[in-house]
Amino acid sequence: MRIRGFWPGVVLGLLLLSGFHAHPGHASEMAPALLPKDSSEFVLAPHVSFLHDVAGGMRLEDAVAARRDGAFAPLPGGNNSFGFQDGAFWFHARIVNRDPDESQWLLVQQYPLSDSIDLYALHPDGRMEHHQGGDHRPFSARSVRYRHPNFWLDLPADQPVDLFIRIQSESSMQVPLRLYTPTAFAEMSRDVQFGIGLYYGILLSLFFYNLVLWLTTRDSSYFWYVFHLTAFGLVLFTLNGLGFEYLWPDSAWMADRSVPLSICLAQVGVQQFARRFLDLRNRWPTGDRVGLGLIGFFLLLGVASAFLPYRISTPFASASVFISVGWVAVEAIVAIRRGYAPARIFLLAWATFLVGTAMFASVAFALLPKTFVTEYGVQIGSALEMLLLSIALGHRYAALRNENERIVRDAKRQLEHQVEKRTRELSEALGQLGDAHARLRESSQRDALTGLHTRRHFHEQLAPMLEEARSGGRPLSLLMIDLDHFKEINDRHGHLAGDACLRWAAHAIGDALRPHRALVARFGGEEFVAALPDHDLAAATAAAEKIRHQLDSAPCEALNRKTVVTTSIGVHQIDIATAGGIDAALERADRALYQAKAEGRNCVRTSTVAG
Ligand SMILES: Nc1nc2c(ncn2[C@@H]2O[C@H](COP(=O)(O)OP(=O)(O)OP(=O)(O)O)[C@@H](O)[C@H]2O)c(=O)[nH]1
Numbered sequence: 083m084r085i086r087g088f089w090p091g092v093v094l095g096l097l098l099l100s101g102f103h104a105h106p107g108h109a110s111e112m113a114p115a116l117l118p119k120d121s122s123e124f125v126l127a128p129h130v131s132f133l134h135d136v137a138g139g140m141r142l143e144d145a146v147a148a149r150r151d152g153a154f155a156p157l158p159g160g161n162n163s164f165g166f167q168d169g170a171f172w173f174h175a176r177i178v179n180r181d182p183d184e185s186q187w188l189l190v191q192q193y194p195l196s197d198s199i200d201l202y203a204l205h206p207d208g209r210m211e212h213h214q215g216g217d218h219r220p221f222s223a224r225s226v227r228y229r230h231p232n233f234w235l236d237l238p239a240d241q242p243v244d245l246f247i248r249i250q251s252e253s254s255m256q257v258p259l260r261l262y263t264p265t266a267f268a269e270m271s272r273d274v275q276f277g278i279g280l281y282y283g284i285l286l287s288l289f290f291y292n293l294v295l296w297l298t299t300r301d302s303s304y305f306w307y308v309f310h311l312t313a314f315g316l317v318l319f320t321l322n323g324l325g326f327e328y329l330w331p332d333s334a335w336m337a338d339r340s341v342p343l344s345i346c347l348a349q350v351g352v353q354q355f356a357r358r359f360l361d362l363r364n365r366w367p368t369g370d371r372v373g374l375g376l377i378g379f380f381l382l383l384g385v386a387s388a389f390l391p392y393r394i395s396t397p398f399a400s401a402s403v404f405i406s407v408g409w410v411a412v413e414a415i416v417a418i419r420r421g422y423a424p425a426r427i428f429l430l431a432w433a434t435f436l437v438g439t440a441m442f443a444s445v446a447f448a449l450l451p452k453t454f455v456t457e458y459g460v461q462i463g464s465a466l467e468m469l470l471l472s473i474a475l476g477h478r479y480a481a482l483r484n485e486n487e488r489i490v491r492d493a494k495r496q497l498e499h500q501v502e503k504r505t506r507e508l509s510e511a512l513g514q515l516g517d518a519h520a521r522l523r524e525s526s527q528r529d530a531l532t533g534l535h536t537r538r539h540f541h542e543q544l545a546p547m548l549e550e551a552r553s554g555g556r557p558l559s560l561l562m563i564d565l566d567h568f569k570e571i572n573d574r575h576g577h578l579a580g581d582a583c584l585r586w587a588a589h590a591i592g593d594a595l596r597p598h599r600a601l602v603a604r605f606g607g608e609e610f611v612a613a614l615p616d617h618d619l620a621a622a623t624a625a626a627e628k629i630r631h632q633l634d635s636a637p638c639e640a641l642n643r644k645t646v647v648t649t650s651i652g653v654h655q656i657d658i659a660t661a662g663g664i665d666a667a668l669e670r671a672d673r674a675l676y677q678a679k680a681e682g683r684n685c686v687r688t689s690t691v692a693g
Pocket residue numbers: 531564565566567568569570572576577578579580581584606607608679683
């Protein structure tokens with residue numbers, strides 16, 4: 083596989099843009115090319131002389147005459163490349179075939195982009211063969227269906243044949259001419275086709291692999307990788323002459339435009355892929371803007387190359403490639419310095435491509451010997467580059483996935499922490515609410531003035547006490563306690579003093595009944611009620627007496643005044659076997675109290691009625 087004239091062609095093209103001209107004064111007769119016996123291929127360059135027909139109007143007769151006049155000159159420095167030139171070039175070589183067994187030879191112009199090639203073979207017997215080739219002629223016109231222009235030559239043994247070759251081309255002017263025997267050509271082209279197939283096979287498998295990855299992940303990096311790979315593949319396809327052979331065999335227009343167009347597309351792909359892969363927008367905004375600028379430039383140049391002459395658009399696009407390629411390397415280095423690990427493989431990939439290309443260019447400049455690795459540097463370098471970029475994409479994907487997983491993990495941990503905190507706060511609030519509720523319940527069960535239980539709470543508590551007494555077969559008694567002549571206390575000492583006396587009496591009752599495990603409540607006004615578990619009538623009466631005595635024996639000291647407060651108490655033992663209910667029992671105790679009041683107050687009376 084030969085790629086005459088891509089990177090080295092570009093460099094040479096730029097160097098030689100000014101062009102070489104034959105100087106008639108230096109004309110010399112070249113030694114004829116002697117094809118030795120048993121040879122199978124032959125490089126023609128050392129035997130080729132040339133004439134630059136700047137106006138392009140010379141005909142064969144003129145060229146023959148000019149050669150006779152010594153106007154043809156040897157190739158400058160043996161170099162068969164002239165860069166971009168105006169007009170036409172005439173080349174001449176005299177060939178003498180020394181092999182009587184091999185009269186059929188194939189002349190191959192190993193540069194696929196020449197526009198028009200006219201080959202004239204002048205035989206000593208006056209016979210003249212004329213062949214035409216180049217990518218401005220249909221592909222089907224070629225002697226052999228091959229990516230390089232080629233021409234069958236009849237070279238009878240020991241007869242000098244003068245070859246005059248006229249080349250006119252908008253692309254670089256190159257004449258890497260080689261002669262092959264049919265067998266040698268078949269073997270050479272088989273090996274080359276195998277190499278080409280291998281190379282595009284690698285590119286195709288990477289293409290489909292990453293295409294599928296793009297379709298499944300929808301990560302645009304994969305798309306731009308595939309774009310870059312396709313466009314770069316197209317550049318080589320075009321430069322190899324395969325574009326003309328397989329894609330546009332009849333289109334001279336496409337043959338001319340495909341080189342600058344594919345170069346521009348490849349650079350758009352490279353820049354866009356680098357922007358996405360390195361995430362320049364976030365990592366290096368200035369670099370990102372320069373990348374965008376380059377994309378805009380190559381897009382414009384791509385469109386312009388449809389109209390610009392090939393000799394302007396191609397060298398311009400090729401020279402711009404150096405800036406673009408260098409810039410990508412700068413972007414990768416900046417990304418690495420900013421701590422983006424996947425950019426290392428990216429840079430390595432880029433380096434393999436650049437080294438491969440540099441090796442290839444060095445061969446063209448004769449700086450390195452021609453070996454398999456150096457000659458196929460661009461292919462090896464670019465295949466390695468594509469492979470490494472594919473690996474880099476995988477790494478980048480893994481890095482992104484790990485980052486995502488880390489974010490999800492962190493978010494989950496934070497959420498758990500939050501939930502834990504909120505649960506703690508909630509249970510604290512619930513605890514406080516429970517306390518408040520308990521306090522509220524307690525306060526609703528207590529009488530505000532005396533601190534004793536309320537009548538309602540007494541009712542609620544008495545029911546279970548009664549039930550307990552019933553089930554245990556134990557006695558339960560009630561006391562109805564009413565302060566005597568309390569109205570008088572209020573009237574005489576005022577309501578506040580009355581309140582103080584009520585509180586005092588309540589405390590005294592509570593203190594007196596504490597040893598009795600009694601349930602004590604304010605029944606209303608200056609009346610109190612008490613339930614005494616495990617007290618029969620006698621025990622309850624004794625407790626009542628204790629209360630009555632306690633109040634009677636010590637005056638209430640309220641508002642600096644001593645007030646005697648006496649009390650009347652009615653006692654009733656609930657008949658737990660036949661009791662009709664709480665209200666009935668309370669009424670019986672109340673009746674006993676009434677009796678105490680009626681019998682002079684400050685005394686204890688018991689209920690005689692069962693129930
Ligand atoms: N200071 C004060 N007085 C109250 C309170 N509740 C009721 N009283 C008073 O207690 C008095 C009860 O009067 P009565 O029902 O006539 O009974 P009494 O004067 O105690 O006479 P007897 O019960 O028949 O001995 C009324 O004057 C009520 O105003 C209270 O919370 N504070």
